[in-house]
Amino acid sequence: MSDNFFDLVYKVVAQVPEGKVTTYGAVARFLGNPRGSRAVGWAMRQCGRSDIPCHRVINSDGNVGGYGAEGVARKALLLRKEGVKVRNGKIDLSRFEFKRLRL
DNA sequence: AACGTGACTGCCC
DNA sequence: CGGGCAGCCACGT
Numbered sequence: 532m533s534d535n536f537f538d539l540v541y542k543v544v545a546q547v548p549e550g551k552v553t554t555y556g557a558v559a560r561f562l563g564n565p566r567g568s569r570a571v572g573w574a575m576r577q578c579g580r581s582d583i584p585c586h587r588v589i590n591s592d593g594n595v596g597g598y599g600a601e602g603v604a605r606k607a608l609l610l611r612k613e614g615v616k617v618r619n620g621k622i623d624l625s626r627f628e629f630k631r632l633r634l
Numbered sequence: 635a636a637c638g639t640g641a642c643t644g645c646c647c
Numbered sequence: 648c649g650g651g652c653a654g655c656c657a658c659g660t
Contacts, residue, residue: 536657555642559656568642570656575641591643598641606641 536562540574542634547587550614551629552622554591561632586610593624 597603
């Protein structure tokens with residue numbers, strides 16, 4: 532199981548503290564795939580299978596992104612609840628991006 | 635083994 | 648500033 536990219540992404544995202552967010556590109560780069568942002572997004576797509584805080588993973592533009600307006604709304608709501616200031620579905624990465632990623 | 639798909643990113647116009 | 652195109656990675660069939 533740990534051999535799958537999915538599990539790796541899952542662990543990293545699970546270590547992201549509240550009030551902080553990360554981007555697909557950041558995780559992909561941390562895993563050694565600077566261009567694997569899509570693979571990370573693909574893994575997040577399966578977030579419903581585990582307790583992955585997928586709402587803490589956003590786009591590199593600071594945009595919450597998401598799998599639909601409803602998903603974005605839910606993510607933005609949760610993030611806001613954790614202390615992340617979401618403005619118009621946009622987040623200030625300079626202030627909330629968690630760069631100390633770790634397994 | 636190959637094709638298609640997907641919650642992305644960066645560059646160009 | 649906004650929209651469009653191409654490139655990458657991993658998984659399922």
